[in-house]
Amino acid sequence: MVEPGAVDPSHPRVLLAKTRRVILKIGSKSLTGDAWDRLAEDVAAYRGGHGKRGARSVVIVSSGAIAHGIQKLGLKSRPKDIAWLQAAAAAGQSILMQRYEEAFDKVGIPVAQVLLTHADLADRARTNNARGALGALLEAGCVPIINENDAVAVEEIKFGDNDQLASMVAPLVDADLLLLLSDVEGLLDAGGRRVPLVRSIATEARPLAGGSTSGVGTGGMTSKVEAARRATLAGAHVVIAHAREPGILGRVVGGEDVGTFFPAVPQRLSARKHWIAYTLRPRGAILVDRGAAEAICARNRSILAVGVLGVRGTFQPGDAVSVVDPDGREIARGLCRLSPSDAARVAGQKREEDGEEIVVIHRDDLVVLPGE
Ligand SMILES: Nc1ncnc2c1ncn2[C@@H]1O[C@H](COP(=O)(O)OP(=O)(O)O)[C@@H](O)[C@H]1O
Numbered sequence: 001m002v003e004p005g006a007v008d009p010s011h012p013r014v015l016l017a018k019t020r021r022v023i024l025k026i027g028s029k030s031l032t033g034d035a036w037d038r039l040a041e042d043v044a045a046y047r048g049g050h051g052k053r054g055a056r057s058v059v060i061v062s063s064g065a066i067a068h069g070i071q072k073l074g075l076k077s078r079p080k081d082i083a084w085l086q087a088a089a090a091a092g093q094s095i096l097m098q099r100y101e102e103a104f105d106k107v108g109i110p111v112a113q114v115l116l117t118h119a120d121l122a123d124r125a126r127t128n129n130a131r132g133a134l135g136a137l138l139e140a141g142c143v144p145i146i147n148e149n150d151a152v153a154v155e156e157i158k159f160g161d162n163d164q165l166a167s168m169v170a171p172l173v174d175a176d177l178l179l180l181l182s183d184v185e186g187l188l189d190a191g192g193r194r195v196p197l198v199r200s201i202a203t204e205a206r207p208l209a210g211g212s213t214s215g216v217g218t219g220g221m222t223s224k225v226e227a228a229r230r231a232t233l234a235g236a237h238v239v240i241a242h243a244r245e246p247g248i249l250g251r252v253v254g255g256e257d258v259g260t261f262f263p264a265v266p267q268r269l270s271a272r273k274h275w276i277a278y279t280l281r282p283r284g285a286i287l288v289d290r291g292a293a294e295a296i297c298a299r300n301r302s303i304l305a306v307g308v309l310g311v312r313g314t315f316q317p318g319d320a321v322s323v324v325d326p327d328g329r330e331i332a333r334g335l336c337r338l339s340p341s342d343a344a345r346v347a348g349q350k351r352e353e354d355g356e357e358i359v360v361i362h363r364d365d366l367v368v369l370p371g372e
């Protein structure tokens with residue numbers, strides 16, 4: 001029998017005590033009043049004496065630029081026009097940073113602003129630059145404050161929302177915990193009760209999650225659950241919790257039963273494979289026969305032209321594509337070596353004229369998607 005409020009040593013939440021690198025994502029609706037001070041105190045308590053060159057570090061992914069910009073520019077409601085949304089984001093971002101500067105200054109922790117677009121993370125060289133910069137900031141004892149660079153991001157290069165951005169940053173900084181702070185105490189079931197633990201995202205979380213209702217937040221619970229799926233595959237535990245819970249970070253890593261806990265998968269994807277499957281957007285599709293589908297899923301093989309039935313979309317050699325089985329299910333994603341016309345030309349062909357097998361997607365560039 002475990003005392004109320006005590007940590008059950010057999011519960012998977014004990015895993016959280018080992019976390020060393022945390023991403024704290026905070027939503028627009030929660031960044032009001034003394035939210036910044038409470039975040040700064042939580043981060044300072046978590047890092048303790050371990051901040052500078054130490055064992056524990058924190059990255060913040062912060063929303064709220066547009067909401068603050070709307071107020072600052074005296075707009076009556078959230079603009080529909082993209083240029084006005086960008087203007088609001090630019091005006092609000094500097095307010096956000098001012099609040100972070102003031103709050104973290106009080107606890108003696110330096111902060112640094114990092115603004116990213118999806119196009120930055122879709123390019124391997126730029127991703128590596130971002131990784132280097134974030135690594136240097138953490139080594140210097142800083143807390144990087146990341147937001148989407150909304151002032152230049154148009155629909156095609158948007159992350160979706162900051163829950164997704166946070167899940168793409170997780171493998172970049174090798175985070176072992178993503179804490180999604182919102183205005184709800186976690187994932188709620190149909191009766192409004194908090195779900196404490198999710199082992200299967202497909203069966204236990206997705207059916208419960210809905211969109212955002214307020215007009216201030218962006219993706220709702222659907223987006224947080226999708227972010228949890230991506231981050232857990234990168235080896236990070238995920239907790240969704242209420243931003244107003246006092247001392248939330250310390251309580252989560254202390255194993256307390258707060259929020260909704262999604263344990264990391266035991267076999268994480270490498271950062272590069274995670275990037276191929278969950279940061280890049282598929283530009284087209286390679287349709288494969290049953291033999292090729294089985295070879296990829298069960299035997300970790302490359303996709304050879306002999307198993308290709310057809311090609312869809314317009315893409316360049318090296319772009320990400322979906323791999324689709326004869327039932328129309330997306331079973332994998334990978335980097336296609338050929339252009340669509342070359343892939344279509346060699347489809348079904350056993351070998352090149354010189355006798356070589358024709359690799360369409362090499363297994364090093366191929367990620368089988370979990371069957372959910
Ligand atoms: N099953 C659910 N459990 C909890 N919240 C849910 C659920 N389905 C939809 N939501 C909505 O998701 C919202 C949180 O997401 P969002 O509005 O995007 O917030 P944030 O700005 O914090 O990212 C909640 O306020 C709630 O209205």
Ligand SMILES: N[C@@H](CCC(=O)OP(=O)(O)O)C(=O)O
Nearest residue numbers: 028063064065066161162218
């Ligand atoms: N980048 C936007 C936030 C986008 C977003 O995802 O918002 P939210 O759903 O409140 O986390 C901003 O700073 O206003």
